Amino acid sequence: MNLTNLRHLDISGSTMLEEMPPQVGSLVNLQTLSKFFLSKDNGSRIKELKNLLNLRGELAILGLENVSDPRDAMYVNLKEIPNIEDLIMVWSEDSGNSRNQSTEIEVLKWLQPHQSLKKLEIAFYGGSKFPHWIGDPSFSKMVCLELTNCKNCTSLPALGGLPFLKELVIKGMNQVKSIGDGFYGDTANPFQSLESLRFENMAEWNNWLIPKLGHEETEALFPCLHELMIIKCPKLINLPHELPSLVVFFVKECQELEMSIPRLPLLTELIVVGSLKSWDGDVPSLTQLYIWGISRLSCLWERLAQRLMVLEDLGINECDELACLRKPGFGLENLGGLRRLWNNQGLPWSLPSSKTEVQKKF
Template sequence: MLPSLRCLRVLSLSRYQISELPQSIKNLIHLRYLDLSYTKIKQLPKSVTTLCNLQTLDLSYCKDLTELPVNMEKLTNLRHLDIRETRLTEIPTQMSRLKDLQHLTNFVVGKDGGSRISALKNLCQLRGKLHILGLENVTSGSDASKANLKGKEHLEVLELEWSGDTNDSQKEKEVLDQLQPHARVKDLSIINYGGTNFPDWLKRVHSFQNIVSLKLIMCANCYFLPSIGQLRSLKHLRIAGMKEIMEVGREFYGDASSSSCLIKPFQSLETLSFDDMLEWEEWHALGAGEFSCLLELSLVNCPKLIGELPNHLPCLRKLKISGCQQLLSIQVALLLQGLSSLQKFEVSGMPNLKELPLELCGLSNLRSLEIKECSFLEPALEMGLPPMLKTLKIDRCESLKSVTIALSSSEGMKMNTMHINNIGLEELRIFDCSSLLQLSFPIGVLPPPSLKILDIYNCSSLEFPLPLEETSIKVLRIRSSCDLLKSLSLGFFPKLRSLEIRECINFETFSSIPNGELQNLTKLIVCNCNNLKSLPHQMHTLLPSLQELRIKECPEVESFPDGGLPSNLTTLEIHNCEKLMKGRMGWGLQALPSLSKFTIAGEYKEVLESFPEEWLLPTALTFLNIRHLPNPKSLNHKGLPHLTSLKVLFIIQCPKLQLLPEGQLLNNLSGLKIKNCPLLKPRCQKEKGEDWPKISRIRLIGLDGEDIINFK
């Protein structure tokens, strides 16, 4: 096939599950652009180096690729080589001859006489981003200097990475000393560096006046942070995994010997994160106007941090504190006092946080609050939340027993009760609160008219707050929760757009809709409800906008309601519904003119040797997914010919299926996926299988994870 495309300029096979290229690729002598990203290519054929006009070669995310052809230097017109996220352990030694190469995403320093870092010396046109790996294989500082990074004025992003295993911290320091980039670099990352301190060039204000982003990650032997507070263009700083750092002190903000020392340190910094700082105990704030423009602060997994935190961050909009077990409520409260601009606050993994600070009430701009893994949280009795809060998520707070949404102060509230004084709440999510018994709203305003999303997950003891009047909720999810819930009246949710009920073990029925139809409901999912007897009655008229219906593991549902399904339905999935499946000839799918996607699955007891029956499926289907059917031996040739619009067919885990249908159906397909069908697979092998002539015209065929592409 490829030899016939001799004039081809661009070839993209991105994301196709191919594992090799044919040698005939060499015939595409005019090819300029070759994209093999996200494929299973293990190695390129040697003939690819004869593509003398090739300018771009994209091998990114080829995670099985282990080597490049030796003669890569023959690609004299190559300008762009993307080898991100591959398994390459070195670069061909003669790559240094590609002097016009402009984009090289990764350079891997080889071991024992492999690719040397000096190969970068002549690649003076490199620009954009360069990630250098294997720096532990650089033999000396003198060897590192030959890379001439300081002379590569077009590079904007530079990542320097070691393996993290070092027996010679002095050598690694000497190497990093010689890897100073050009002053125009904007983004610098230093990863797994094994030296005990950072080079002087990192803190030189005039040498790095353009640096915008700096990451210092897993530099495990460094005892002090570099003095970088005076880098005036620095906007983003991430410090992670520096296990020897115990203190962030004065040196962090600027060089004490500098005449400009401590004049608004970090004056341009917008995002700051400390992650996995396992020994860090104290953070000394200067009170000299530092972090005056900071927008986001993240403290994650700093288990020994006990000291003061910066308490005047006037521009801060997003704050995350997670896994800082020693921090107390009072320290969080002091931090919150100066955060008048805060819009999002996430606190998690803090067992010493026993109550939410009252200072939360003063955060007039707070829109989102997430509280996670605060096992001993005991909110104050009279506590409220900011009036402008839109989103509240409570996750894995094991001691919490009651959550009350209130519009005014409540009296007589018990401990372990969260009182939310808020009128603008739009989204409430409560996950994995094993002790939670009650979610309540005051009578008469139940729930608040602003609430649009209510999502409850894995709260089995919770008593669902059945409304007493119509609500404004648009999305309702009840998953693995509310074990006592038996019935849900949809009439109280006139604005509902999406309803999902999963694993509600005692749920039996949907109550009637007293005030007519639910005009807005487009999505209904019911899964693992073993006691559910039926779907909403008269749903063909009461749910006129329903487009998506998924029913899974509901063994007691026997049939669709009288009148059938809504005419606007486009997607239908039925999984493991034994009784419903028995009455399939009464489903009335032929009356659904919009139904385009249908999935049937389940290990049914019924011996079903051929599927589907004649006229079971509607003619409008474009996607058919048949999966987990253990008994069918063939696809019924009478039940498929009328599917003239079908474009994609999935057949998954049908172990006895051994025959594909005859006729025009397969010729009309653009995609066919066959997986875990051991008897069918050999019949569909390219050029070999008995059924290959039936499917050879299909453009894309997936066969147990391997893609077959037909260009005919």
């Protein structure tokens, strides 16, 4: 390849490309390389990244299941490429018998990036555990981390010590049953900067344990968390006892979840889709409440209705049990600040309905 002065190769929109052009590693002046593809027969070509020391911005490495020799990943030495800020590492969605767990563990271990990394995404990794570098506090610039469909991992890495982590997304971790001390790390004040947290498709997750500092339960957990999303976690039964900064809470299809946070002082928006076992908590700032598809609506409503003193927007859709809204003490008479109501057909009111704003959230 006679393009040694080439600085930008943007193939971010390619959908049919299966492998990199020959001798791409000779493009030593390359600064932009949005994707690096590894084919089934050419997994060893990952070594060509070794020479691309000027890469910067975003890099996605796809087809990592094709790296059969972990020494090829070791040769890359991503720690020597300091200007990559956004790193995406993707294995195949196919988790067939050809996948080797021990090889994938070693490959991910040797692909440790430079500590200047700001964003990291790992998808379809087939190892049973994560290497120690993921969550190491030395990654002091990390602000966004996403772990997706790493279905063989039985535990999450220690992420609580990342000092400036603001956004964390964890999806499809089917083998994780409990989240406990190992998730928070060794720091005395875990997740000090986290603002947005999302758990999704955690089929076996049933217990969210709260770390203890010394002999007392920590009060510093998630002090900056503004947005929490819990989606399709059907066995989860509990949440942290205190979320003092939570503003938006979205919960969907969590049939066993018992909401027992005594007080959510800043919560302004609550969206509940599908089942929720129970609710018991004070929400003095709640202005927007949207409820979708709850068959036993009274279990939720009777706990909330007398506490919704500043509610402005109320949406109820696809809820079979609606009679509770007409009970004395549990109905709309408590909602003096209500400005807008939308509903599905069959509700006992003839008020204007507008679903557009709410549907954008789903």
